[in-house]
Amino acid sequence: MANRTAGTAQSVHGTNPQYLIETTFRQRIYDSLYWKDQCFGLTVTGVMEKAAGLGSVGGCYGASRKPTEFLCLTLKLLQLQPDRQMVEVLIDQEEFKYLRALALLYFRLTEAPADIYQKLEPLYRDFRKLRARTDSGEFEIVHMDEFIDTLLREKQA
Numbered sequence: 001m002a003n004r005t006a007g008t009a010q011s012v013h014g015t016n017p018q019y020l021i022e023t024t025f026r027q028r029i030y031d032s033l034y035w036k037d038q039c040f041g042l043t044v045t046g047v048m049e050k051a052a053g054l055g056s057v058g059g060c061y062g063a064s065r066k067p068t069e070f071l072c073l074t075l076k077l078l079q080l081q082p083d084r085q086m087v088e089v090l091i092d093q094e095e096f097k098y099l100r101a102l103a104l105l106y107f108r109l110t111e112a113p114a115d116i117y118q119k120l121e122p123l124y125r126d127f128r129k130l131r132a133r134t135d136s137g138e139f140e141i142v143h144m145d146e147f148i149d150t151l152l153r154e155k156q157a
Helices: 023-031 033-039 044-052 069-080 084-092 097-110 113-125 144-153
Strands: 129-133 139-143
Touching: 023 033, 023 069, 033 069, 044 069, 044 097, 069 097, 084 097, 084 113, 097 113, 097 129, 097 144, 113 144, 129 144, 139 144
Parallel strands: none
Antiparallel strands: 129 139
16 A cells, blocks of 8 residues: 555545645655655554654755655645544644644645634634754744634645
């Protein structure tokens, strides 16, 4: 199941859940060492453990556009497709901020717009700092409410 969606997964927005991440990014993730070494054979519980230990959010960075661990775990969640109730529990927990950020991105990618706004808007009260890896590979500080605002406003978060 290295690069395949779980057999029990439902289509999301009329397509395979993995296809919510663009093909070029998806291929870079499949080719990354982190994906091959750390994400192979992970279950939802394993993804949660890895996400709890993350140190930053972000997409692809550097000249070679290397995917971050955060993006790799996002794709793994799309493959595994945890049920909505579990994702909401991850969003509602407050102990692990990067786990919450991962669950928020997954929720943003997979749910209907009305549900997204209803679930994410109350979280504007979360002002914790997150490290975000920029396109150049450097880190910057963003607050959780800014991250949520990006998820709500940007077409491609």
